[in-house]
Amino acid sequence: MANDVAATTTPLAELHMHVEGSLEPELIFELAQRNRVTLPYRDLDDLRSRYEFTDLQSFLDLYFANMSVLRTAADFADLTRAYFARAAAGGVRHAEIFFNPQAHTARGVPLGEVLDGLGDAVAASEAEFSLSSGLIVGILRDRPVPEADAMLTDLLASGAPVIGIGLDSAEVGNPPSLFADVFARARAAGLHAVAHAGEEGPPDYIRQALDLLGVERIDHGIRCLEDEDLVDRLVRDRVPLTVCPLSNVRLRVVDRLADHPIRAMLARGLAVTVNSDDPAYFGGYVDDNLAQLRDAVGLTDAERETLARNSIEASFASAARKAELLGGRPAR
């Protein structure tokens, strides 16, 4: 159920959400049946009992395993529409969603199936859900660089409606510097650039993402707080950070939601936004993140309004769409 977002007059943009991470347990079983995939789970409860994570890798193992049910363009379209419906109910009016082509092509699903399904849902999101949307291709940083390079070549040749490139999966030991050439090529082709950095990895990975990949936003970035000079730079340059509070708790980046530094980050002047990351795995969508922050850390209505404005300003929506969204809607 969506939470009440009436107190926020500016609508929300969600900028950090992996569409494969919005694959809910019920849809996993439905798609398994549709595609005759045998799941290693007895039932929904058995599957749900595995959503206990100790770190990023323990989550990634389940995240990749569950993708085995995604086979056809229709599967990807259904998955994306289910996310749009739930996000729109929670107050999201613009969404930029990550997807991981390598996770699908590596198990034999043609890139075209992935792009057709996602592309269909994105093309219809305004008409169906009053929500503008875009796709960001996520490189799996723990796979070989030449594979990422080949994937980018195929993607650009496909003419798919992708607006940006990102970098995700296991962070520690896989620094942004490895992907400098891939990002340079993507940016030269007109893609926006973002990267996961400073989730489990050190603040230096955030610097690398900015200096070597030329990113416009940092995904997570929470570990910037360990480096005052870096925080100064992020504030000065208004680099958006797409923070994911419930994810941080589930992946043990932060002990408890009550300890989350989101209010300190806002007070410090960082351009933070709140996002759901992998909502089917981490206990909630973006409105759930905001509602739980209100209860756990006392997030105020004014802070929530700042987060909403930041999310629109940090988005890759057109200037006209941003103005429309920032115009807001009347408070109820």
Ligand code: HPA
């Ligand atoms: O939080 C994340 N971090 C890195 N990779 C990911 N892929 C899905 N979610 C994540």
Ligand SMILES: [Zn+2]
């Ligand atoms: Zn993420």
